[in-house]
Amino acid sequence: MKSKGFAAHAANADLAPFEFERRELRPNDVALDIAYAGICHSDIHQAREEWGPSIFPMVPGHEIAGVVTSVGSSVTKFSVGDRVGVGVYVDSCRECAPCKAGLGNYCVEGMTGTYNGFERDGKTVTMGGYSNNFVIDADYAVKIPNNLDMSGVAPLLCAGITLYSPLRHWKAGPGMKVGIIGLGGLGHMGTKFAAALGAEVTVFSHSPNKKDDAISMGAHKFVSTNEEANFKPLRGSYDLILNTVSAEINLDPYLQLLKLDGTLVMIGLSGKPYPIQAGTLLGARRSLAGSMIGGVPELQEMLDFCGKNNIVSDVEVIKANYINTAYDRTIASDVKYRFVIDASTF
DSSP, X not given: OEEEEEEBOSTTSOOEEEEEEOOOOOTTEEEEEEEEEEOOHHHHHHHTTBTBOOOSSBOOOOOEEEEEEEEOTTOOSXXXXXXXXXXXXXXXXXXXXXXXXXXXXXXXXXXXXXXXXXXXXXXXXXXXXXXXXXXXXXXXXXXXXXXXXXXXXXXXXXXXXXXXXXXXXXXXXXXXXXXXEOOSTTHHHHHHHHHHTTOEEEEEESOGGGHHHHHHXXXXXXXXXXXXXXXXXXXXXXXXXXXXXXXXXXXXXXXXTEEEEEEEEEOSOOSSOOOOOHHHHHHTTOEEEEOOOOOHHHHHHHHHHHHHHTOOOOEEEEOGGGHHHHHHHHHTTOSSSEEEEEGGGO
């Protein structure tokens, strides 16, 4: 299958138009025309080789929403015309305990990334969603509810599940107080989900001008992190806090906000290790944990939840020739709250 997209050819080069070929359909594959592809900050890290060596040329993109155009001979899950989503990974070993539990994202052998990785054969490079079409094993794709706008759905495939999974794992719901650190591409999804699950939600942000947005997304409180005094009245109040920012911050003030047996979950990836005050953890049996996207079953659960609650990401839709500018604006936090590429412009 011939494909048109945008690719990074070197770590310091702008992304540029790129033509390549995808595999022919295997019996359990589906092909789709991509409608929208979200821009995730991890795309920038990998395209600019900030997380270690990358594979070039690289077609980034793991927030993919499209429509099925053909199916393999063994496929029963999808039909031509179905709205389909593809997320952060497209395969896994399928045999380890996490895989068998529907958690292929934690595959012991390592999940197969949607791009900048190798298929299970160890030879074929995966190419992502900054393109006009895609081919994927049906077991790793999900159905998109018909009532949701496709442009707003695309970021759900990464930003959405990244916040939905920990909220579900730590059982966020009525009677719980949940804090969201940061109101960016990740944080705004956490705010919407936590509110829809029935929790009392507080957004912690260094940008006071985001207060109105936070409240409109369902937050009950907004706390400016620029003033340390704002933390004191809230100590020992929260059951769960999700840290969505990748900047290096002092975690201790947030750990102090947790009540007995409360948990602070790390989601954003910082470039350096965090210093931890052990006494703060010991003092109230607090936990510091981490969470990474979610498995395919949970991804489908999240989309169904979004369909029932009419939840999508807040997006700015762009044309393909704007990708490099969008990268710069993403780094500058100059977007509300996710860039999404119109795939018809590739």
